[in-house]
Structure formats: structure tokens, C-alpha cells
Amino acid sequence: MICSCQNCHIKTIFFESLHEGEELEKYCNARTEITIPAGKRIIKQGDKIKSFKYLQDGLIKLHRKSKSGNEQIISFGKPMDFVSIQNVFSNKKYSYSVTALENSTICVFDLSIITDLIRSNGKFAERIIETTNKASNKILSNSLDMISKSMYGKVASVLLFFQEKIYFTYGFDLPVSRKEIAQYSGLSIETVIRLISEFRRD
Template identity: 40%
Template structure:
């Protein structure tokens, strides 16, 4: 939070970047080097804001490492969390080709590295390289589809099912472990699932009493995943 972000021109290492397959798979090495030259890598510490709802979009950016949340603030100042994203579920592109302003805020919930390209340059490039544009489109389409599906899944569940869903999301999808540190507060869980903070806490406590999970502050251990799954699917 208090750490100063570090911005630096990266040494060009794009050709080995895992993200190449994301939408640079049909970009030649020459072209990639051109892109690489103008690329900036930027670090954000946990809690830092990456883009803000309403701000003008000047840059094309995608996550190299870390974890972020997508959120939107309503008139009363209350936040709603739309989704969480890790690299490959990149996300800051959401409005890039349909709006000139960000429709959502993106905030790091773990230390995050982002690659930044000038939007105009990328657009110009996209106009000349249809394969790149198609790969881009696939990625955007896949990412938003994931968000839509997730929101639908949450919508049809009750409080307990939603909490179970969130725990399984972080356990199965993000950390791939049964023990992990929750990267978000109880309030943020509430903002994500559309319930109150108090009820999020109550439900977590209930799961603890039923020996489904163990809680040490932000550290969560899933003790009975089978049961958690059945709660998530609702029964």
C-alpha cells in the first residue's frame, strides 16, 4: 500500500514470456521485438489501484503476474466486485475496444506486474495483423464469458453456497491448495457475492464450527472439501 511503484523500461524478454501464447502467438519475432521495445513493465503492491473507473484509456495493458479485482462504485459510494483475475484471465482490456473510458476499476489484491503498451500503437498494429486481432478477440471473449458464467453461478446460490463457491474458487482455481491466505477482506467477499459483511463472517464461523474449514485470521484451511463442494452446489 505504502510502497512506491517501480516503473522501468524492461529488458526485452518477451520471446520467452509465458503470455506469448495469449495473443502474440501469431506475431512474428520481428514484430514482437518492436512491441517489446515500447513495452513498459510496472509493479503494483497489494492494494494499489491500477486503473480507475471513468478514467480515459490511453494504454493497452495485461497482467504478467499477480492477482487483481475488478470493481465498480455505485452512486452511494458502495463498491461491487465483478470478478478477480490472474494472468491469462486478463481483464483490463475489457473496455479497451468498445469505450474510451474505463468502466471498471482494477486494483491489485496481491503484488502484481503489468505490461503496458500504448493503445494507439496496439490499435494500429491490430489493424494490420488480423491473426493478432483474432487472438485478442478470443481472449477477451473467453475472459468475459468466464465472468458472466461465474456471476450466473453465484446468482443462483444462497448465502452458504456463495461463500462455499468463493472458498473453492480461491482454493481450486487461484491457489490450487487447500490452505491459503485469503487475499481479500470479509467486506470484499460481501461486495463480490452481494451480501452483507456480517453474514459473510457468520457463515465462515459456521463453517468453522462444523469443521468444514479452519480459520486463522486471513489464513484458511479447507478441511472437508467434499462437504464444501456439496454446499456450493446446494443441497
């Protein structure tokens, strides 16, 4: 049996820990690939968690409505930066939303498939822990950085992220609005606009 996931560039999450044959087949059949257009929400904060999702291709933002009521962006992410297991075992509902910033592809699994795999396949459990921890460590590390930076550092870090981690070039169109950068950095929109204007002049 041939599984198209063998060509997936982030197959490392699952493949190495699954045995050929029954287990692999089960995994393959349970998978649904969904294409998401830019701008569309993939996961809505507060919704019941019914499936396990991860980003296969594209660019997304994680965001949430904070306790104080304002919309806050948690992180921008490419494949490997978003794997949805974090909440699955500690929470019945999503504590954040996910929205596509560019046309994206996600893979969706029925939750029980993943739960069964974790219970029955120790190597897989280990791999899931590793992958999700890496993703959430990165998010936490960036959030902690945001707390102690000046406005220059905050905005520059966002621009650098897209330049160095996403587009690998100087001339690119920002996939996010000034408002979204403000929601991510905790600055006001006007401050972000002013800083980007200033950076552009330099």
C-alpha cells in the same frame, strides 16, 4: 534481437500471431513492465483509457461503483483473467477499477500500438478477440451463477475459487477480507463472517 517476453508465461496472447522481425521488435519496444504492490489501485473507474494493460503475474480484483452507489466487486483474477481490451474500442473511459490483491506485475502498451496491430495483422485481431472473450465469458458466467445461488453457495464458491484456482492447497490465508467477499457476493458483511465461521467449524 531477443525479447524478454519470450519467457513470459502468458506470451501466447501475442507471440503466436506476430512475425519475427519488425513486428515483434515494435511490440517489444512498446512494452512497459510495472510492478504493483498489494492493495494499490491499477485502474480507476472513469479514467480515460490511454493504454492497453494485462496482468502478467499476481492477483487482482475488478470492481466498480454501481448505479446505486455501492462498491461492488466484479471478479477476482489471475493472469489471463484480466486483459483490458474489453472497453478499449467500445468506450473512451474505464467502466470499472482494478486493484492489486497481491504484489503484481502488469504489462502496459501504448494503445495505438495495439490498434495498429489489430488493423494490420488479422491473426493478431483474432487472437485478441479470442482472449478477451474468454476472460469476459468467465466473468459473466460467474456473475450469472451468483444470481441464483444461496448464501452458502455464494461464499463457498469464493473460498473454493481461491483454494482450487489460486493456492492449490487447503491451508492458505484468504487474500480478501470478509467485506470484499460481501461486496462480491451481494451479501451483508455479517452474513459472510457468520458463514466463514461456520465453515471453519466443520
